Amino acid sequence: MPIILQTERKNTKSRLLIAAIYVMLVLGSITMIYPFLITVVASFSNPVDYHRFSAIPRSIYSQSDRFVRGLARYYHDSVSEVHFPNRPSSWTSLLAMGEDLDGIDRFAEAYLRVKDDPETLSRWRILTADYADFFLDYDIQNTFCRYDFRDLPRYLEQVYLEQIPEETETRMSRRQRREAALQLLNTEWGIPYEEFFDIELTHELNFPMHHPSWDYPDTPKVRAYLDFKDAYRRMIFRPNAERQWRSFARNQNPDAVPPWPVTREHQEWWPLFKQYVGAYSPASPTRPFSMKNEWLKFLQRPETMGSLGLDRFEPFTVDHYNQLFEASYLRLTDIPFPLPADAVPSLQDVWRRFVETYYPARLMHITVTPELEARYRTLLRDNFRTVAVYNDLMHRNVADWTPLSSFDEVSLPSHEKTVLWRNFVRTVPVEHLELKSAEQAWQEYLLSKYSHVQKINQTYGWNLERIEEAPIPFAEAYTITFLQNEWRDYASDILKNYVQVVEFMFVRGRAFFNTTILVILTILATLTVNPLAAYALSRFRLKWKEQILLFLIATMAFPSAVQAIPGFLLMRDLGLLNTYAALVLPGLANGMSIFILKCFFDGLPRELYEAASIDGASELQVMWMVTLPLTKPILAINSLNAFIQAYNSWEWALIVCQDQQYWTLAVWLYQMQMIWQNYPYVVMAGFVIASIPTAIVFISCQKIILRGIVIPSMK
Numbered sequence: 048m049p050i051i052l053q054t055e056r057k058n059t060k061s062r063l064l065i066a067a068i069y070v071m072l073v074l075g076s077i078t079m080i081y082p083f084l085i086t087v088v089a090s091f092s093n094p095v096d097y098h099r100f101s102a103i104p105r106s107i108y109s110q111s112d113r114f115v116r117g118l119a120r121y122y123h124d125s126v127s128e129v130h131f132p133n134r135p136s137s138w139t140s141l142l143a144m145g146e147d148l149d150g151i152d153r154f155a156e157a158y159l160r161v162k163d164d165p166e167t168l169s170r171w172r173i174l175t176a177d178y179a180d181f182f183l184d185y186d187i188q189n190t191f192c193r194y195d196f197r198d199l200p201r202y203l204e205q206v207y208l209e210q211i212p213e214e215t216e217t218r219m220s221r222r223q224r225r226e227a228a229l230q231l232l233n234t235e236w237g238i239p240y241e242e243f244f245d246i247e248l249t250h251e252l253n254f255p256m257h258h259p260s261w262d263y264p265d266t267p268k269v270r271a272y273l274d275f276k277d278a279y280r281r282m283i284f285r286p287n288a289e290r291q292w293r294s295f296a297r298n299q300n301p302d303a304v305p306p307w308p309v310t311r312e313h314q315e316w317w318p319l320f321k322q323y324v325g326a327y328s329p330a331s332p333t334r335p336f337s338m339k340n341e342w343l344k345f346l347q348r349p350e351t352m353g354s355l356g357l358d359r360f361e362p363f364t365v366d367h368y369n370q371l372f373e374a375s376y377l378r379l380t381d382i383p384f385p386l387p388a389d390a391v392p393s394l395q396d397v398w399r400r401f402v403e404t405y406y407p408a409r410l411m412h413i414t415v416t417p418e419l420e421a422r423y424r425t426l427l428r429d430n431f432r433t434v435a436v437y438n439d440l441m442h443r444n445v446a447d448w449t450p451l452s453s454f455d456e457v458s459l460p461s462h463e464k465t466v467l468w469r470n471f472v473r474t475v476p477v478e479h480l481e482l483k484s485a486e487q488a489w490q491e492y493l494l495s496k497y498s499h500v501q502k503i504n505q506t507y508g509w510n511l512e513r514i515e516e517a518p519i520p521f522a523e524a525y526t527i528t529f530l531q532n533e534w535r536d537y538a539s540d541i542l543k544n545y546v547q548v549v550e551f552m553f554v555r556g557r558a559f560f561n562t563t564i565l566v567i568l569t570i571l572a573t574l575t576v577n578p579l580a581a582y583a584l585s586r587f588r589l590k591w592k593e594q595i596l597l598f599l600i601a602t603m604a605f606p607s608a609v610q611a612i613p614g615f616l617l618m619r620d621l622g623l624l625n626t627y628a629a630l631v632l633p634g635l636a637n638g639m640s641i642f643i644l645k646c647f648f649d650g651l652p653r654e655l656y657e658a659a660s661i662d663g664a665s666e667l668q669v670m671w672m673v674t675l676p677l678t679k680p681i682l683a684i685n686s687l688n689a690f691i692q693a694y695n696s697w698e699w700a701l702i703v704c705q706d707q708q709y710w711t712l713a714v715w716l717y718q719m720q721m722i723w724q725n726y727p728y729v730v731m732a733g734f735v736i737a738s739i740p741t742a743i744v745f746i747s748c749q750k751i752i753l754r755g756i757v758i759p760s761m762k
Contacts, residue, residue: 083738090732091541093119095145097728105148106537111155113537114529115144120540121332121525123193123252129340130521132380133157158526170508175524176325181492183280183321184311185335188263189410189485192276192333194252196726197547198284200243202275207231225554235267244551244722248272257341260469262409279333282324283308285532286539295323327531330524335485337519338410339384345401346379355397383515384486402477408469412461412481419479420459426471427454490514544732552715552733562694562711565630569693570686572635577685578678580636581644582670586656596645599638611702618703629703630711634693640685647681648674683748690744712737 084102091104095116099105106112118126119141126134126144135150137143144151161168207228208216216224225243232246233239240246251272255261263269282288289307296305299319306313309320345351346368349359355371357363365379372394376382386398413419431437437457438450451457460468461481472480493514497503500511511517529536552558584592602610614633623629651674659669675682697713704710710718716733723729 086731087735089728090544090735092728092731093540094141094728095119098142098145109152110159110533111152112148113533114155114159114526115151117529117536117540118144118525120195120536121193121330121334127337127340127521129337129343129380130334130519130525132378132522158522159530161526162530167508170506171523171527172326174507174520175329175527176322177493177496178489178520178524179325179329180321181489182329182335183324185485185488187273187277187280187333189256189336189483190276190280190333191256191336192252192279194248194275194279194332195284195543196247197543197729199246199248199275200550202278202283203232203246203271204228204243206271206274236271238268248275256336257405257407259405259407259473260466261407262464262469265464276333278308279331280324281308281310281320282328282331285328286535288328291327292320292323295319295326328528330521330528334521335489335519337486338406338484339380339486339518341405342384342401343379343382345405346397351397351400354400355393380518381516383513385482385484385515387513387515399477402480402482403473406482408472409464410483411472412483413459413472413475414479414481415459415461416479419475422474423459423471424454424457426467427457430467486517486519489519490517493517544729545736547729548719548733548736551719552712552736557708558710558712558715561627561630561709562713564627565700565711566690566693568627568631569634569689572631573637573640573685573689574682576636577640578644578670578675578682581641581648582674584641584645585648586666596642599641602638611699614699615702623703625704625706625709627709630700630709633699634689637685637689640688644678644681644685647678651677687744687748691741694741 081102085100088101088104089097092099093116095118096104096106096112106116122141125138125140128134131154133154135147135154137147137150161171204225208224210231211219211224211227215227219227229240229243232243248268251269254263263273278284282292292307292309293305296303296316296319305316309316311317313320347363352361352363352367353359355367357367363379365376365381368379368382369375372391374382386394390398427437431440434451434454437454438448441448442450462468493503497506500514503509503514503517504511509517583589584595589595610633618624618629618632623632655673656669659673664672694711695713697711697717700709700711700714701717704714716737719733720730
């Protein structure tokens with residue numbers, strides 16, 4: 048019966064009341080949908096825009112936002128001022144970048160306007176193609192990589208799957224191959240990982256490449272990290288890279304079969320592959336390590352500023368540089384690096400202190416002279432009493448070491464990865480050092496290709512006075528990469544969150560199967576045990592009926608944490624831990640469901656039971672053919688409640704099943720929160736995926752839910 052009759056709906060008060068009801072319903076639905084939309088948008092985000100908590104992602108309609116958002120694939124803290132000179136000073140982190148919406152638009156516009164300038168765009172394409180040609184052959188050890196943790200498990204799994212003998216692999220299932228590959232990795236690395244998802248390269252990511260005495264340790268894990276960085280350069284993880292490369296290569300040679308992935312061993316394809324990278328994706332998460340950035344930091348150090356007669360508590364600016372060193376640069380990032388030979392003496396003194404104190408030894412080479420070689424031999428004699436001790440040490444570090452008979456046979460190496468050599472190089476005058484850096488390698492590449500600075504300026508539209516002012520064009524490379532792959536990269540970044548969650552929750556253990564078994568058995572128990580108990584309490588005159596009902600209701604007074612203790616002890620004593628029985632048995636009967644069903648059965652007309660008895664129906668037939676058909680809405684509500692409880696419960700499953708093979712989706716979702724708490728956008732994707740079955744069930748059963756609410760109130 049409607050609240051407002053049809054004849055009453057035409058007056059103003061009734062219409063206002065109906066309108067108010069609809070407004071309240073709309074507002075109520077918004078309060079339910081809005082938080083879910085925030086969760087969905089958060090699952091599409093990355094470190095730049097996660098903390099906005101918006102129901103509509105700005106990156107959908109703002110190209111500038113997509114441009115800045117994409118930088119999170121290349122930087123893990125903040126955008127480098129050396130690579131992007133117009134970076135706002137307030138951008139000290141990716142979070143600060145995401146919150147500065149006006150700054151994002153101004154920053155991005157400075158680069159995106161190139162798409163409307165054909166001449167500049169053409170020059171940038173030439174520049175970035177040259178950068179890709181240079182960087183693909185550059186020393187991988189002097190590179191930094193902001194690796195994506197979502198790429199690492201798949202990469203390592205594929206690498207070690209290829210090491211399994213083919214005759215062995217054919218006899219294995221997919222899970223067995225994964226386990227065999229993981230065992231190979233554990234044996235080689237000497238670390239007992241349980242899954243590829245557990246592997247992190249955080250220590251390698253934070254290698255102190257700027258430290259004067261640091262160098263790469265020679266370990267299998269570090270070698271894998273270097274290969275991983277190189278894989279980024281070769282576009283292994285870029286979406287559709289293989290398809291684009293094959294199309295690009297076949298345009299040059301239609302009859303050829305281009306390989307994938309391409310390595311330097313493919314000598315006939317490598318030059319063409321470098322052209323392809325330069326055209327489609329000259330920027331990668333692996334980029335050259337900038338010593339120019341370290342030089343700027345040194346100039347800004349308080350002790351350096353104090354030695355120059357400046358206030359050590361004020362920021363070092365380009366005006367200070369111009370005034371002190373007779374220059375006229377517009378920005379600090381425009382200053383030359385390495386220091387030109389014709390620099391003013393005061394600047395050369397600062398440079399000398401920088402090289403002697405802060406320049407990494409791994410980027411130094413000694414110009415060997417007889418005097419330096421004699422000093423090196425003296426150092427060896429002082430550190431090793433006999434040449435035999437020296438031979439023993441070198442034999443342990445150098446595989447093909449030839450024993451020496453005296454220290455006079457020792458030659459001073461130009462470069463060596465030993466502590467002794469690193470200590471000696473600090474005593475070598477700067478004039479006898481050959482300094483290596485990515486900036487210098489890039490400048491040498493430009494000179495080898497264009498011969499002189501004027502030709503470089505003409506080709507790129509630059510205005511360099513000396514080659515040392517030539518910057519590494521990462522900003523231009525990123526801009527071209529963005530314009531070539533804007534929506535493809537954006538969609539890939541979003542989908543990666545969901546792919547990672549699906550692989551984590553559905554590949555590990557048997558989460559989906561376990562959850563399905565648990566839900567099905569729980570619903571079956573709810574539809575059998577609870578109705579039988581409620582029917583018996585309603586139909587028969589049991590002596591202790593009230594006490595039984597009181598006991599059933601009393602179970603609601605205890606929180607689940609309290610019930611878990613005796614429940615666990617009972618499962619342990621019965622020997623049911625790590626079994627499906629341990630998951631299902633505690634939920635066979637539900638006191639609240641039995642109580643509600645008993646009350647509903649009591650409200651059914653007695654005449655129905657009397658008629659069934661007169662017709663000769665048995666008690667089971669009465670229950671099956673009379674009672675249960677009239678209680679379908681209530682049974683549906685109980686089944687939904689049982690589904691929600693079984694699907695979302697992770698505490699009990701984690702307590703009674705320590706074996707991961709029996710963990711449910713809820714347990715894996717909880718584990719995912721713990722493992723990836725530093726990547727909340729991935730966790731949000733997990734929440735969205737986990738909510739899909741619940742949403743489907745509720746949308747499909749909304750009529751039954753409504754009947755379950757309305758019918759009891761009518762009774």
